[in-house]
Amino acid sequence: MARADADASRSGRHLHGAALKRQHTREQWSVLSLVVPALIVIVLIILIPLSWLFYLSFLGDNGGFSLENYHKMTQYKSYYRIFVTTFQVSILTTLACIALGYPLAFFLAQLPPRWAGVFMLAVLLPFWTSLLVRTYAWLVLLQKRGILNEFAMQVGLWETPIKLVHNMTGTLIGMAHIMLPFLILPLYNAMRKIDKDMMHAAANLGANPINAFWRVYFPLSLPGMVAGSLIVFVLCLGFYVTPAVLGGGRVIMVSNQITAILENQFDWGAASALGVVLLVATTFTLYLAARVFKFDAALFGRD
Amino acid sequence: MEIRTKLAAVVAATFALGTAATAEPITVVSWGGSYGQAQDNALFNDASRNSGIEIIRESGASMSKACLQVESGAVTWDLVVTGSGGAAAAAAKGCLEKIDYSVVDVSDFYPNTYTDYCVGSDVFATVMAWNTDKYGAPGSDGAPNSWADFFDVEKFPGTRAYRANNVDGALEPALMADGVAPEDVYNVLATREGKERAINKIRELKPHIAVFWESGAMQAQLMKDGEVDMTTGWNGRFDNAKKDGATVGYTFNQALLDYDCFAMPKGAPNKDTAMAFLAEVSKAEYQANLPFHITYGPTNKKAYEVTTAPAELIRALPSHPDNVPFMVPVSLDWYAEHRAEALELYIEMLSE
Numbered sequence: 001m002a003r004a005d006a007d008a009s010r011s012g013r014h015l016h017g018a019a020l021k022r023q024h025t026r027e028q029w030s031v032l033s034l035v036v037p038a039l040i041v042i043v044l045i046i047l048i049p050l051s052w053l054f055y056l057s058f059l060g061d062n063g064g065f066s067l068e069n070y071h072k073m074t075q076y077k078s079y080y081r082i083f084v085t086t087f088q089v090s091i092l093t094t095l096a097c098i099a100l101g102y103p104l105a106f107f108l109a110q111l112p113p114r115w116a117g118v119f120m121l122a123v124l125l126p127f128w129t130s131l132l133v134r135t136y137a138w139l140v141l142l143q144k145r146g147i148l149n150e151f152a153m154q155v156g157l158w159e160t161p162i163k164l165v166h167n168m169t170g171t172l173i174g175m176a177h178i179m180l181p182f183l184i185l186p187l188y189n190a191m192r193k194i195d196k197d198m199m200h201a202a203a204n205l206g207a208n209p210i211n212a213f214w215r216v217y218f219p220l221s222l223p224g225m226v227a228g229s230l231i232v233f234v235l236c237l238g239f240y241v242t243p244a245v246l247g248g249g250r251v252i253m254v255s256n257q258i259t260a261i262l263e264n265q266f267d268w269g270a271a272s273a274l275g276v277v278l279l280v281a282t283t284f285t286l287y288l289a290a291r292v293f294k295f296d297a298a299l300f301g302r303d
Numbered sequence: 304m305e306i307r308t309k310l311a312a313v314v315a316a317t318f319a320l321g322t323a324a325t326a327e328p329i330t331v332v333s334w335g336g337s338y339g340q341a342q343d344n345a346l347f348n349d350a351s352r353n354s355g356i357e358i359i360r361e362s363g364a365s366m367s368k369a370c371l372q373v374e375s376g377a378v379t380w381d382l383v384v385t386g387s388g389g390a391a392a393a394a395a396k397g398c399l400e401k402i403d404y405s406v407v408d409v410s411d412f413y414p415n416t417y418t419d420y421c422v423g424s425d426v427f428a429t430v431m432a433w434n435t436d437k438y439g440a441p442g443s444d445g446a447p448n449s450w451a452d453f454f455d456v457e458k459f460p461g462t463r464a465y466r467a468n469n470v471d472g473a474l475e476p477a478l479m480a481d482g483v484a485p486e487d488v489y490n491v492l493a494t495r496e497g498k499e500r501a502i503n504k505i506r507e508l509k510p511h512i513a514v515f516w517e518s519g520a521m522q523a524q525l526m527k528d529g530e531v532d533m534t535t536g537w538n539g540r541f542d543n544a545k546k547d548g549a550t551v552g553y554t555f556n557q558a559l560l561d562y563d564c565f566a567m568p569k570g571a572p573n574k575d576t577a578m579a580f581l582a583e584v585s586k587a588e589y590q591a592n593l594p595f596h597i598t599y600g601p602t603n604k605k606a607y608e609v610t611t612a613p614a615e616l617i618r619a620l621p622s623h624p625d626n627v628p629f630m631v632p633v634s635l636d637w638y639a640e641h642r643a644e645a646l647e648l649y650i651e652m653l654s655e
Contacts, residue, residue, distance in 0.1 A: 078651040085654070144513075144530050166514045166530075249467030249515020252654050260468040262367045264646055266396050268374075 050279075057272035069273035079257075079274075083281065086253045089171060089243065090236035094183075096176040097232050098225065101183040106221075108184075109191035120188070127181040135245045138174045139165060142246075166248025174246045175236060182235060183228035190224020226293075230286070237282055254278045326576040328357035329381040332364040336520035337543040341596035342384070342424070349592070350584040356576055366390065369568040370398040378570045381577035384424065388471055388638045390566045394420035395639065400567040400574065407582045409603075413622065415632070416602040421564035422585055423602030425593060426622035428560055428630060429472040432526060432541045432553035433533040437461060441552040450557050453533060454480035454504060456511045461532030463508060464525050467515030470642065470649040472559050475631060476535060477504035479557050489634045498645055502652050515653065526551040538621055539597040560621060560630040562602060594620055 060066025073079040104123070108116045126134060141147050142165035149161040164170055194217060202212035240255040247256075258271045331347060333339040339362055351358045361380070366389040372378045385393070393399050399420040409417050416423030431453045438459055439446035447459055453476065456463075466473045475488050478501045483491050491497035505512075513531050516522050522536030523544040538558070541551050565584070571577055583589075587605035594600075594612040600622030601607065610617065617623060621630070 072647075076647050076651050078647070078654040081654040143528055145528055163513070244517065248513065249517065249653065252468075252650070256468065257650070260646070260650060263365060264392075264469055265643055266367050266370045266392065266398070 053272045053275055056268050057276045059269050069269045070277075072270060073273065073277065078252075082252050082254055082257050083277070085251060086237060086278070087281075087285070089168075089175065089239075089251065089253060090233050092172055093175040093179055093236045094229050094233045096172060097179050097183040098229060100176065101180055101187060101228070102225065105184050105187040105191055105224075108188050109194075116188075123181050123184050126177070131178060131241055134178060135174055135242050138170065138177070138246060142170050142173065165246055167250055168247070170246040170248070171243050171251045174242045175239065178242060179232045179235060182231045183225075186228040186231070187221065187224040190227075191221050194220045234282065234286075237278060326356070327573050328359050329573045329577045329580055330359045330361060330379060331382045331580070332361045332380050333384040334364055334519070335362045336518070336523070337540065337597055338519060341539070341593060341599075344596045345592035346424075346584050346589045350580065350586075350589055354580060354583040356580045356583070358580065366393040366398070366566070369393060369566070370396055373398045373569045376570070378568050378572060380568050381571045381573050382565050382567055382581060384563060385421065385566050386471065387418075387421070387423075387562050387564055387633070387635055388642070390418065390421035390564055391635050391639055392642070393566065394418070398569055400569050400571060402567070402581070403578050406578045407585055409585065411587060411603050411605040412585075413602055413604060416562050417564070421566040422581060423562045423564045424584075425590070425597075425599035426560065426562045426602055426620070427599045428538045428555060428558040428621035428626075429476075429535060429633075430538045430541070430553040430555060430558040431476070431533060432522075432536055432538075432551050433459075434461075434526065434529065434550055435552040436550045437532050441554050446552075447533070448554055448556055450476040450480040451482075453535075454508050456508070459533065461511075462513040462530075463511050464514045464516050464522070464531040464534035464536075465505065465508075465512050466535060467517045467653065468650070469517075470646040471638070472535065472561070472633070473505070473649060474498060474501035474645060475559055475633075476557070477501040477508075479631075480504055485557055485631045488631060489637045492637060492641065492645070495644075498641070498648055502648050505649075506652050506655070509652070509655075523547075523549070539599045542598040542619070555621065555626045556629045558621070558630045559633050560627065561633040563599070564602075 057069050058065055058067070060068050108119055108123075111119065139146075143149070144161045144163070146165070148164065152158055153161070164173070198216050198220070199212055202216045203209070207215065238255055239253065240259065243251045243253050244256055244259075247253075254274055258274050261267050261271045261274070333342050339360075343360065347358060347360060350356075364384045366383070366385050369380060369383050369385075370393055372380060390399065401419055402417070402422055407422055409422065412423065413426070416426065431447065431450065433447055435441075435446075438461075442448075447453060452459055453463070474492055478488050478491055478497070479485060481500060481504045492501065514525060516525060516534065516536065519537050519540045522534055523540045525531050525534055526541065526544050527547060527549040536553075538553055538555070541549075541553050544551050565581055567574065567577055567581070585603060587601070587603045587609050590601035590603045590606040591610035591612070593606075594610065594616050598616070598619050598621075600620035601610075602622070607617065618625065620626070
């Protein structure tokens with residue numbers, strides 16, 4: 001006992017160092033163990049089904065490994081076009097959401113919190129309404145003898161009904177409306193966190209309001225905007241209901257094609273292959289975008 | 304031998320009825336819109352009351368969902384409504400239970416309205432329908448009367464609707480419009496050139512197709528809202544739209560004669576009870592009520608004898624002997640063999 005004490009005092013620094021290190025490791029492991037439930041959930045509900053999806057997509061008619069599901073996609077041009085449409089709709093919807101959402105979020109962020117809460121309700125209320133209801137509401141508004149066309153014709157804005165729905169236009173209107181809250185919420189959050197003194201400081205240093213906005217405020221709001229845009233973009237890629245109802249059969253996205261294959265041919269393999277290609281294409285696009293636009297820096301606040 | 308079979312049938316039927324009284328309720332799945340309602344009012348409610356078999360009614364019938372239930376071993380549906388083609392495809396995938404014809408009596412059914420795996424529930428027609436304000440009442444001078452008229456936008460200027468996401472009943476009209484005789488349609492469609500000929504005809508019309516419809520409810524809605532001037536669709540949906548005030552008419556000329564049926568997913572939880580219910584619901588007395596709710600014809604011939612529906616209503620049914628000669632019966636064999644390829648070609652045209 002006494003000898004141990006003597007040893008400890010002799011090489012005290014080293015021993016403490018080792019103990020500290022051990023404690024640090026232990027702490028890291030215990031923190032990590034807190035993540036275990038989440039990891040289990042991810043494995044159960046994401047990794048396993050996803051692996052199953054991959055597995056199905058490589059299964060041929062005879063039950064063995066086969067690329068026939070992928071080969072089929074190269075045989076018909078429709079698959080290529082459907083992927084192009086999917087990305088086109090997603091990109092355009094994201095841009096529309098930014099164009100509409102940024103000024104709105106900016107406006108909300110300038111209001112006193114009480115009033116911002118009231119206006120935020122206007123953003124959130126439709127968010128809580130069923131997706132299907134909102135989509136059909138747009139159909140009622142936009143169709144040939146819909147409210148908008150009838151009104152405009154009565155007022156004399158145009159003479160024959162304008163085709164606003166059952167095409168790309170209608171799809172984008174509906175999608176942008178449904179996706180808007182997903183952009184506004186993170187963006188508003190980021191804007192609220194921007195210190196107002198920054199703008200004062202910029203003014204103090206001689207920047208006019210426009211200059212101060214673009215050089216100080218906008219870059220600081222960027223992480224929120226990027227996060228919101230990413231959510232919108234990724235959600236759009238897999239969207240089904242709105243393009244099906246408002247696209248009038250002309251806007252065929254990957255999810256619509258998956259449904260067509262399942263409903264008509266019960267072909268899980270072909271449908272899974274489409275899902276896999278969409279997943280890979282999405283991952284690749286996000287990776288590219290992250291490299292080009294430095295998303296990672298914007299997202300995590302690093303340079 | 305014969306007596307023994309009959310005896311067995313009687314025993315089986317009694318057994319089925321005996322179990323019915325105490326059995327679990329069965330799940331019967333149909334489609335939404337006016338179709339499911341018509342079945343509730345004409346078939347399901349009365350058959351359930353008279354047989355004592357309780358039913359749980361669900362909507363959203365789909366053979367792919369039924370197949371998914373079968374493949375994942377979690378079957379909750381007992382009877383599912385499906386088109387004849389869907390039933391054939393699902394049966395080929397091994398998703399359906401064989402119908403027990405010692406329980407279900409089809410001796411009075413029209414031929415070709417039941418198979419080993421499904422029992423016909425009604426006969427319908429895929430017709431062309433139009434806005435009667437714009438093109439006149441059916442049969443009147445100058446009203447459209449053939450698929451050639453449907454595809455002729457110079458003679459009948461206006462917008463059209465056509466089928467989306469599904470090739471069933473989509474190619475035959477185009478070929479007839481292109482001059483192929485109704486009886487030759489499926490022969491021509493058996494070749495790749497024939498399919499492409501039909502697709503090209505639709506491609507020509509595509510700029511005038513304002514909407515591609517996805518469901519029967521949508522066909523009716525498009526005509527009610529005046530969104531398009533002419534569409535393809537299922538005759539009963541248009542009669543119901545007309546009842547709701549839509550100015551819509553259609554013709555049976557060159558229409559595609561087809562039937563809907565009941566199928567049972569393999570491993571249905573209450574197989575015997577469901578089979579007994581299927582036997583009950585297939586009786587002429589229930590099918591005889593169907594015309595009051597939707598203008599789909601009975602598959603059970605006897606329904607024509609026992610029905611109390613007025614003559615003009617009967618005359619309007621697709622399976623009425625006066626109407627059948629004008630129509631083209633859908634070929635299930637063609638769909639079994641060519642559906643997959645035809646669908647790819649059709650979607651390719653749609654995606655352009």
